[in-house]
Amino acid sequence: MSSMEEVLVVKNLKTQFFIYEGVVKALEDVSFTLRKGEVLGLVGETGCGKSVTAYSISRLIPDPPGRIVGGEVKMGNLDLLRNINEEAKLVQKKRIKIKHNYKVIRNNEFFFNTIRGKYISMIFQEPMAALNPVYTVEDQIAETLLLHNRTRLLKIMKSASEHIPELERWRESGDIGELQGEIGEEIRKIKSTARGNESVRIHQDLLIEGGTRFSRKKEKYEEMLKKSIEHDQLEDKLLTDPDRNSQQQIIKKLAKESKKINLIKMSKKMKRNTKDPLLIEARRECFGLLESVGIPNPHGVLKNYPHELSGGMLQRVTISIALANNPKILIADEPTTALDVTVQAQILRLLRELQDAIGTSIILITHDLGVIAETCNRVAVMYAGNIVETAEVKELFRNPKHPYTIGLLQSIPRVDDPNKALKTIPGNVPNLIHPPEGCRFNPRCQFAFDRCKTEKPMTVEVSEGHTVACHLFSGKVIPE
Amino acid sequence: MKEVLIDAIGLRKYFPIKGGVSGRTMGYVYAVDDVNVRIYKGETVGLVGESGCGKTTLGRVLLDLAEPTAGMLFYKPEDSISDKVSEIYKNLKTNKPSELKKEEKKIVGEAKRADVFRNKSRNREFRKKVQIVFQDPVSSLDPRMLIKDVIAEPIIINGVPLEDGKRKKLKGDELLSYMKEMIGEMGLNEDHLFRFPHEFSGGQRQRIAIARAISIRPEFLVLDEPTSALDVSVQAQILSLLKQLQQKYGMTYLFITHNLAVIRAMSDRVIVMYLGKIVEMSKTDELFNTPIHPYTQALLSAIPIPDPERKREILVLSGDVPSPANPPPGCRFHTRCIFAEDICRKEEPELEEIKEGHIVACHFAKEIITGQKKRSNNA
Numbered sequence: 042m043s044s045m046e047e048v049l050v051v052k053n054l055k056t057q058f059f060i061y062e063g064v065v066k067a068l069e070d071v072s073f074t075l076r077k078g079e080v081l082g083l084v085g086e087t088g089c090g091k092s093v094t095a096y097s098i099s100r101l102i103p104d105p106p107g108r109i110v111g112g113e114v115k116m117g118n119l120d121l122l123r124n125i126n127e128e129a130k131l132v133q134k135k136r137i138k139i140k141h142n143y144k145v146i147r148n149n150e151f152f153f154n155t156i157r158g159k160y161i162s163m164i165f166q167e168p169m170a171a172l173n174p175v176y177t178v179e180d181q182i183a184e185t186l187l188l189h190n191r192t193r194l195l196k197i198m199k200s201a202s203e204h205i206p207e208l209e210r211w212r213e214s215g216d217i218g219e220l221q222g223e224i225g226e227e228i229r230k231i232k233s234t235a236r237g238n239e240s241v242r243i244h245q246d247l248l249i250e251g252g253t254r255f256s257r258k259k260e261k262y263e264e265m266l267k268k269s270i271e272h273d274q275l276e277d278k279l280l281t282d283p284d285r286n287s288q289q290q291i292i293k294k295l296a297k298e299s300k301k302i303n304l305i306k307m308s309k310k311m312k313r314n315t316k317d318p319l320l321i322e323a324r325r326e327c328f329g330l331l332e333s334v335g336i337p338n339p340h341g342v343l344k345n346y347p348h349e350l351s352g353g354m355l356q357r358v359t360i361s362i363a364l365a366n367n368p369k370i371l372i373a374d375e376p377t378t379a380l381d382v383t384v385q386a387q388i389l390r391l392l393r394e395l396q397d398a399i400g401t402s403i404i405l406i407t408h409d410l411g412v413i414a415e416t417c418n419r420v421a422v423m424y425a426g427n428i429v430e431t432a433e434v435k436e437l438f439r440n441p442k443h444p445y446t447i448g449l450l451q452s453i454p455r456v457d458d459p460n461k462a463l464k465t466i467p468g469n470v471p472n473l474i475h476p477p478e479g480c481r482f483n484p485r486c487q488f489a490f491d492r493c494k495t496e497k498p499m500t501v502e503v504s505e506g507h508t509v510a511c512h513l514f515s516g517k518v519i520p521e
Numbered sequence: 522m523k524e525v526l527i528d529a530i531g532l533r534k535y536f537p538i539k540g541g542v543s544g545r546t547m548g549y550v551y552a553v554d555d556v557n558v559r560i561y562k563g564e565t566v567g568l569v570g571e572s573g574c575g576k577t578t579l580g581r582v583l584l585d586l587a588e589p590t591a592g593m594l595f596y597k598p599e600d601s602i603s604d605k606v607s608e609i610y611k612n613l614k615t616n617k618p619s620e621l622k623k624e625e626k627k628i629v630g631e632a633k634r635a636d637v638f639r640n641k642s643r644n645r646e647f648r649k650k651v652q653i654v655f656q657d658p659v660s661s662l663d664p665r666m667l668i669k670d671v672i673a674e675p676i677i678i679n680g681v682p683l684e685d686g687k688r689k690k691l692k693g694d695e696l697l698s699y700m701k702e703m704i705g706e707m708g709l710n711e712d713h714l715f716r717f718p719h720e721f722s723g724g725q726r727q728r729i730a731i732a733r734a735i736s737i738r739p740e741f742l743v744l745d746e747p748t749s750a751l752d753v754s755v756q757a758q759i760l761s762l763l764k765q766l767q768q769k770y771g772m773t774y775l776f777i778t779h780n781l782a783v784i785r786a787m788s789d790r791v792i793v794m795y796l797g798k799i800v801e802m803s804k805t806d807e808l809f810n811t812p813i814h815p816y817t818q819a820l821l822s823a824i825p826i827p828d829p830e831r832k833r834e835i836l837v838l839s840g841d842v843p844s845p846a847n848p849p850p851g852c853r854f855h856t857r858c859i860f861a862e863d864i865c866r867k868e869e870p871e872l873e874e875i876k877e878g879h880i881v882a883c884h885f886a887k888e889i890i891t892g893q894k895k896r897s898n899n900a
Contacts, residue, residue: 086752087723337840351841381571381779383838386823390837408752411782411825434829452757454786456809456824457831463786465757469722 048369048402049075049098054112054122056090056097059105059137063474067093069426069481071112072500072519075370080396080403082413082434084449085423088470091406094423095372098404099161100153104129108139116160116369118283124149151296155276159189162363166375168355172347179343180308182330182362183323187302189366192273193223194322195266200224201252202259208252212245224248234333243340244325251321262318272298330361333398334391353384357391364395371396372404377412389416410453414438419506422446425471425481428500432507442509444486480512488513523561525598526741526773527583532556532592534575534582538846550846552578554797555592557872560741565767565774567788567805569781569820571842575797580743580777584651596647649679649688652734656746658726662718669714672700672733679737700736707732708762724755728762735766743775748783760786781824785809793817796845796853799872803879813881813889815858852884859896860885 052072058065068090075081083091096102097109100121108129114121127145132138162185165171172181186194200223201208211217215238220228227248235241255262272295279291310320324343331339334357347355356376363371373392377385393416396403405417413420413434420437422430422445430443441447448466455461468485471477477484483493492512501516502508508519533556535549552575560566570576581587583594652675655661662671673696680688681699691699701711707728718726727747734742744763748756760783767774776787784791784805791808793801793816801814812818822836838857843849849856855865862885870882875890888894 086754353841381842382781382823383571383819384841385825386835386837387839389825390835409825410753410827414827414829415825438827438829449754450827452754453827454757454760454780454782455827456782456785456821457826457828461786463757463761465761466754469724469755 045079046077047074048077048116049404050113050115051075051094051098052113052115054094054097054114055110056093056102056107057110058107059139064137065473066476067107067426067473068097069476071423071426071428073421073428073431075402075404076419077402078396078400079418080393080405080416082417082420083404083406083423084408084410084413084420086408086470088425088473089423090426091408091423092374093426095163095374095404095406099157099163099372100149101163105139116156117280119280119288121153121156123285123288148292148296152292155189155279155295158185158368159366160280160368161370161372162366162368164356164359164363164371164373164376166378168352168359168379169347171359172355174347176304176308176346177311177343178331178345178347178350178358179324179327180304180311182327182358182365183307183311183320184302184304185362185365186323186326187307187319190326191269191319192266194319194326195262195269196223197227197248198251198255198262198318198322199266200227201248202256203252205249205252205256208245208249212242212249217241217245231329234329236332240328240332240339243328247321247325247328251318251325254316254318254321265319326365327361330365331358333395334358334361334364335387352380353387356380356384356388360388360391360395364399364401367399368401370404371401372406374406375408376405378407378409385412392416410450422449425476426473427481427510429482429511430507430509436504436507440507442503442507442514443482443511444488444513445482448485480510523564525559526562526596527558527560528595528598529556529558529583530593530595532558532579532582532594533590534578534587535590548846551797551848552845553582553589554848556794556797556799558583558792558799560773560775562740562773563771564790565776565788567784567791568775568777568794569779569784569791570794571779571820573796573842573845574794575845576777576779576794577745579794580653580745580775583775584653584743585647586653596650649737650739651741651743652737652739653743653745654727654730654734654747657750658723658730659718659750661730662726664718666718667714668704668716668718668729669697669700671718671729672703672714672736675733675737676700681736682738703732703736706766708758722755723751724758727751727755727759731759731762731766735770735772738770739772741773741775743777745777746779747776749778749780756783763787781809781821793820796843796848798853799880799882800854801879801881802872807876807879811879811890813875813879813886814854814883815860815889816854819857819859852882860889860894 054068054071056068058067071090071094083094085091093102098114102109109122109125112122124145127142128149129139129141132140204220204224207220217228217232219225231241231244235244275291275295279288282288310317311324315321327343328339331342336342336354336357342350350358377388380388389412392403407413417434419431419433421428422443424445430437430446437446438450441450448464451464452466454463466485471481471484479495480493480498483489486493498510498512500508500510500519501514502519503514503516532553534553535551537546538548538550539545540547556579568576568579578587582589676691676696676699680690683689700714704711704714709725709728718729721729748759751759766772776784778784788805791803791805792799793814795816801808801812801817808817809821812821819836819838822834836859840857843856851867852865852870855861858865864884868884870884872880872882873886875881875886883889885894
């Protein structure tokens, strides 16, 4: 397994919140790797830093009060936290003060707008809160597509404009054949995912309409396509270029021509049966996405507002937004906590199916060990801002090493084992403004000895792929 | 013979939907629809179901926190609150409400007037016997009250039962020492009494809410999702605390939750609700080993089990829970049921005792037990 490609490497990530009462040391040297095509579970109690980890990776920590004060998050050759230290300086006077450098912050924001939603996307816990109540489902999915996937949309339209006679013939006869180019791929996709003739027809209609519109103002859209391809090439270069200086230059360029979408205008256009082929194609993609996440009557749902849908349906919509651009990394922050068990089973199954189809790597954050056991390949257990144990799922449940993991596993009531005595971990999660010295678990640990109170344990590998941060175990030390 | 503590017959609670300019009633949300529940003394009854199935409403109606639209509620009916009521109750017990004759129905109507909850002074007595713990410990404690005031309030109003059965309202030092003893029992500190709710963690707040509820030594305690806002390790602490307290004070629990694992750990008997109706009712072990109703089966199979090496078939239900304002005709579960057939769409199944103590509302319960029932095309 260790030979697998690593898509995300997090090293010594340190996030702190500067509040009136003091500095909350929310993350302290969090390190883990995410491999291609796997589901990594992050598990722990409330306030242990699971969500802060996720937000730090996608740079969504609100500043102030939060700040990432150190560490590395590497996606390929690109360090996502490359100049985080230039953003602000800590000035230590009577009380800690922060001095911001707004120019760097702005550039970083532009830079991260190209990453977020395209390479790293997120699913949040509360689908109702994650969606904007004043825009339709269609608007909100189309936004991500138009922001990050312009090239693909335009290419399909261009290709469709060249094959309009065939498309029209197929619509009359009701069957579909093969074609070359982007449109051919799209048609193959439609064939495999579409549900029934009605849905194929909607796809065909939109393709034909978009293609015709494209050919009417060919020059304008070809120009647009050219620009968009250039932009994509820059982005690709940014991800593959190992040199920091050239990365810096590309980021500056990207920041200059960064796109913004006026959602109000777009939403208005979408409502008045738009003439823009880009929007028509975006609508078709939205339709396909809703179909792929298993929403009944997707064509009707496109025009719905979030309050018209149930929790399970909304979570499907947020999943389709997150997967719209086939991201490399998907961070699912408690995607099923707000849902009922029967709907939870539906959503988890959907996530697994989509992952098989697209090959995205998923970080699944949850406090439910049952969900972890049924969906993840590997697990990282967090406690008070540290990762205390990482292992393959089977290994972790069969052979937990860290006292906290053991306690956690013993404290879950089991449906399949009613006579199991519920053991509890005494005490409470520590206050992270004044975390305990040494190992942060030592006040609640039944095996704690003197060393635990003074010295922070190193992460050691006890068996292949199984690492623990505890003084009780010895093994190969993982270099920090 | 076990003593009946609470008996609810034909209980209904409909919430009107107001709409339009004039605020007319446009329809009803059928939150609890024709439910019969009997709870015996000293047992823990688990009530499960998805959100919106009416489990919380049922719990509130059983405590008369929400006035039932129809139906009757008896508290300790065999203990004879008044002779009239117990006579009526005896009469009812032998007959199903639907089979009653005309004169008997008249008596039932009288019972409705005479029963515990329609009478104010009776209601006050009743309040001393029952308590509730709410789901969210953050919103159920007044942020401007010290913990000592929070816990003292029910004691000052209702008093504490003495050994001779009378109640005594505590005051001053006596009250304080009583509360100190109480809070120690909850696993909290004495000086926690002089703090405000916001100074506590979720688990501690839930302990305070439990302390407030049991401070007047109730006989019947409704626990409305007491652990669903808490972490697993804290949940385990609260559950074992609740078990200890039950043993010590001999309370009867109605445990409302959507977490079946918690139900299995806590309760003696389980009631499964779906869209305002009881679909299955049985002893805990029996229900978990041989679930009969297709909804119970799906619910059980949907719980993720924390054991990656256990591979099992998960029955994933399609679709969502229908709106309780417009429940489907016939069996309410037929829109999502894998066994549904024509009869399910037309006729509503009655609760039937399939095995001893195992009550199910399904047209095909017998076939499902023997494994003869095949999946229909609905799946």
